[in-house]
Amino acid sequence: MSVTVRIPTILRTYADGASELTVDPATQTVAGVIDALDAKAPGIGARILDDGGSLRRFVHVYIDDEDVRFLSGLDTATPERTVVSVVPAVAGG
Amino acid sequence: MTTLAPTATALPPVVEPADSLSVDEVRRYSRHLIIPDVGMSGQKRLKNARVLCIGAGGLGSPALMYLAAAGVGTLGILEFDTVDESNLQRQIIHGQSDVGRSKAESARDSIREINPYVNVVVHDERLASSNALRVLAGYDLIVDGTDNFATRYLVNDAGVLLGKPYVWGSIYRFEGQASVFWAEHGPCYRCLYPDPPPPGMVPSCAEGGVLGVLCASIGSIQVTEAIKLLTGIGQPLVGTLVVYDALALEYRRLKVRKDPNCAVCGDRPTVTELIDYELFCGAISTEAADAARDSTISVVQLDQWLTERERGERDFVLIDVREPGEYEIVAIPGSVLIPKGRFLDGTALGELPTDRQVVLYCKGGVRSAEALAVVKGAGYADAVHVGGGVVAWVTQIEPDKPTD
Numbered sequence A: 001m002s003v004t005v006r007i008p009t010i011l012r013t014y015a016d017g018a019s020e021l022t023v024d025p026a027t028q029t030v031a032g033v034i035d036a037l038d039a040k041a042p043g044i045g046a047r048i049l050d051d052g053g054s055l056r057r058f059v060h061v062y063i064d065d066e067d068v069r070f071l072s073g074l075d076t077a078t079p080e081r082t083v084v085s086v087v088p089a090v091a092g093g
Numbered sequence B: 001m002t003t004l005a006p007t008a009t010a011l012p013p014v015v016e017p018a019d020s021l022s023v024d025e026v027r028r029y030s031r032h033l034i035i036p037d038v039g040m041s042g043q044k045r046l047k048n049a050r051v052l053c054i055g056a057g058g059l060g061s062p063a064l065m066y067l068a069a070a071g072v073g074t075l076g077i078l079e080f081d082t083v084d085e086s087n088l089q090r091q092i093i094h095g096q097s098d099v100g101r102s103k104a105e106s107a108r109d110s111i112r113e114i115n116p117y118v119n120v121v122v123h124d125e126r127l128a129s130s131n132a133l134r135v136l137a138g139y140d141l142i143v144d145g146t147d148n149f150a151t152r153y154l155v156n157d158a159g160v161l162l163g164k165p166y167v168w169g170s171i172y173r174f175e176g177q178a179s180v181f182w183a184e185h186g187p188c189y190r191c192l193y194p195d196p197p198p199p200g201m202v203p204s205c206a207e208g209g210v211l212g213v214l215c216a217s218i219g220s221i222q223v224t225e226a227i228k229l230l231t232g233i234g235q236p237l238v239g240t241l242v243v244y245d246a247l248a249l250e251y252r253r254l255k256v257r258k259d260p261n262c263a264v265c266g267d268r269p270t271v272t273e274l275i276d277y278e279l280f281c282g283a284i285s286t287e288a289a290d291a292a293r294d295s296t297i298s299v300v301q302l303d304q305w306l307t308e309r310e311r312g313e314r315d316f317v318l319i320d321v322r323e324p325g326e327y328e329i330v331a332i333p334g335s336v337l338i339p340k341g342r343f344l345d346g347t348a349l350g351e352l353p354t355d356r357q358v359v360l361y362c363k364g365g366v367r368s369a370e371a372l373a374v375v376k377g378a379g380y381a382d383a384v385h386v387g388g389g390v391v392a393w394v395t396q397i398e399p400d401k402p403t404d
């Protein structure tokens, strides 16, 4: 079951410049999606998760328009056709 | 991403209306006055409003110009920088003849030309924990046009402590974000991003670039929100993050919730006064600082080393760790390019010579210090980096070259 992941500009270097990637996670959760994403775009996982495997505090993962932090975090389910967005802090002005 | 109907409700106007508009003001603002939602009362509120714009750069330029044109009565400009030629690609409040001038003064002059009825207050200073509360206290609303995390956390915290709405925007390359943080009515910036990224992980516009017109896309959202808040019309972006992608020409609305554990606006705040934001955001990582200690050479020294290398008296490889676009504009002669990211992910290490000393540089010395930490960690004990980077090189060695 495939899930679309929106890649923010600052992380597109890991994804050959792609603005979105479609992944087929082994488990249908946010953690599974990040795993599958890292397999397609090596290195991107470490920008989203810290060394302990938790979401970094300056990066958000949204399921549709909802922050997974306020759902079930990395265990949040990602059914077919979910759109997952990665939204990192940027400071440019 | 689905587009949602706005969930936030209208908030009461931030300011009371001024007593009256002059005949000239009525003529000037007629296109506002005939919009029923704005009308005489909304325009009088704008006249009475005091808005502080922090930064007169990329976002501050369009923001200040439209706030001025809209008739905001008092506009504060907080900016300490001077106009550089590389600003003019996007900082449209400044012109060619302003290069070298104070940005605050240049912006003030442009505003006077756009609308002489605006009272402009120039704060030609750097925002710091020591002056933020004093400066922000004189305003009804804050528009953020800064370019670094430390100032953004500082403005947020000061805004929360003073109860001021904070209209926030941020840009990078083709992508922007905007929101309104107002702890009395919704989340603050720390609710959204509790901690800043470690230094060096997120590139700035100076490193990664920015499409000039993106400043207008995000700056105009900020002004729209400011006007809505000041006059009490529409649904403000409180509790909503807008993410704009110029390449897809798409706006997405994402929910931002108030975090009960927020350090500054939560139930049990731990930040009850302004802190040291440079320390909080870490200007340079400890690893980089450690690596650079006793392993930093000056541009004068580098110049001498390059001469010695030409004579065959010295051998080393000079590596520029900036991005290709920056390297194209200006570089130190005799250097090769390996961007910093390739040191951080380890792929650059295989390309380094083992029989020669490694010398690293970047724009100002921060990125090269981070790369130096990696190189030294890989066993290159005699590796060094160039303090002050290419900016110092141009200033001291080759003044005819551009700096960025």
Ligand SMILES: [Zn+2]
Residues within 6 Å of the ligand: B183, B187, B188, B189, B190, B191, B192, B259, B262, B263, B264, B265, B266
């Ligand atoms: Zn908060």
